[in-house]
Structures are given as structure tokens and as C-alpha cells.
Amino acid sequence: xxxxRRPRQDGRPYHLVLxxxxxxxxxxxxxxxxxxxxxxxxxxxxxxxxxxSQHCDGLVALSACAKGEVAYLLxxxxxxxxxxxxxxxxxxxxxxxxxxxxxxxxIPDLADINRQLISISHDLDIPLVxxxxxxxxxxxxxxxxxxxxxxxxxxxxxxxxxxxxxGAGYHLRxxxxxxxxx
Numbered sequence: 719x720x721x722x723r724r725p726r727q728d729g730r731p732y733h734l735v736l737x738x739x740x741x742x743x744x745x746x747x748x749x750x751x752x753x754x755x756x757x758x759x760x761x762x763x764x765x766x767x768x769x770x771s772q773h774c775d776g777l778v779a780l781s782a783c784a785k786g787e788v789a790y791l792l793x794x795x796x797x798x799x800x801x802x803x804x805x806x807x808x809x810x811x812x813x814x815x816x817x818x819x820x821x822x823x824x825i826p827d828l829a830d831i832n833r834q835l836i837s838i839s840h841d842l843d844i845p846l847v848x849x850x851x852x853x854x855x856x857x858x859x860x861x862x863x864x865x866x867x868x869x870x871x872x873x874x875x876x877x878x879x880x881x882x883x884x885g886a887g888y889h890l891r892x893x894x895x896x897x898x899x900x
Contacts (some may be wrong), residue, residue, distance in 0.1 A: 734787070735788060743778075779816045808844050818835045818839050
């Protein structure tokens with residue numbers, strides 16, 4: 719998770735996907751993970767932008783799901799803040815190592831967020847990548863995952879107010895499925 723300089727009001731950090739592209743990136747990923755667990759731990763491991771900017775060599779970053787900083791700010795109606803955030807990541811990682819993620823899920827406002835992400839991509843020359851928010855491998859694992867959420871949140875399957883994933887499609891989609899979506 720990412721902790722912004724100005725934490726969100728609810729104190730939850732932003733999500734960010736980091737991929738190692740070489741040995742240096744792998745070492746930086748290990749360093750950031752260790753720091754996140756030892757120094758940044760607050761319910762979950764987290765790091766701040768200053769630490770990230772010092773250890774971004776060899777890493778490729780993806781803007782993440784609706785809980786990533788850029789998409790979250792767009793969802794809050796803060797288009798200018800989202801553009802600033804996207805530009806910051808582009809400048810830190812470099813023009814070919816930061817991607818804006820487009821996802822297609824049954825989430826309100828996601829189509830509008832995607833439209834704005836495409837606009838930011840054009841305006842700030844940041845490449846796009848189509849991804850899927852994967853929570854289980856096979857489509858038929860949806861019920862097992864739903865049960866796991868109940869266990870993790872100490873809820874019953876029949877509880878109407880319990881946490882649940884909105885819709886299907888959180889499996890590891892095939893290339894053909896992704897191509898059809900986008």
C-alpha cells in the first residue's frame with residue numbers, strides 16, 4: 719500500500735502495483751517490502767512516497783485498482799489532484815515505467831474513471847494497461863472466495879450487511895476474455 723503525504727481521511731493508504739524489471743528492481747522491491755513491514759506497519763505494511771522515490775530504480779509501477787491514488791481521486795471528483803498524482807509517478811519512475819490501469823468490473827463510476835484515465839494518458843503521455851483485479855484463480859472459485867471473506871470478517875453468508883465482492887470477474891481472466899472486455 720501507498721501512504722500519501724496527505725493521508726486520506728479514513729487513514730487507509732492507496733494501492734500501487736510494483737513489478738521488478740531487473741535485479742536492481744528486485745532488490746528495491748525487497749527493501750521496500752521490508753521497510754513497509756518494519757517501519758510502516760499500521761494494520762498492513764505500507765511505505766511513503768519519499769521512500770518509494772529513493773528506491774524506484776528497476777521498478778515498473780501500475781496505478782492499481784479503484785483504490786490506487788489516481789483512480790481514487792478521480793472517483794472523489796478531484797481530477798486536478800489525480801493529474802498531479804499521475805504526473806508525480808510518471809516523473810519518479812520515468813515515462814516508460816509508469817502505467818495507468820484500466821479495469822472492467824461491476825463497480826459504479828468505473829466507466830467514468832476509465833474515461834478520465836484515458837484522457838490523462840493522452841494529456842500527460844502516460845501509457846495505459848488493461849488489467850483485472852484478481853482475487854481467485856478460476857471463475858468457479860467465486861463461492862469459495864465469498865466464504866473466505868465471511869470467515870475473515872466474522873460474518874455469516876446470510877448477513878445482508880456483510881462484506882462481499884461486487885459482481886463476478888475477479889478470477890484470472892484469459893487473454894481472450896481480456897481482449898473481449900477491452
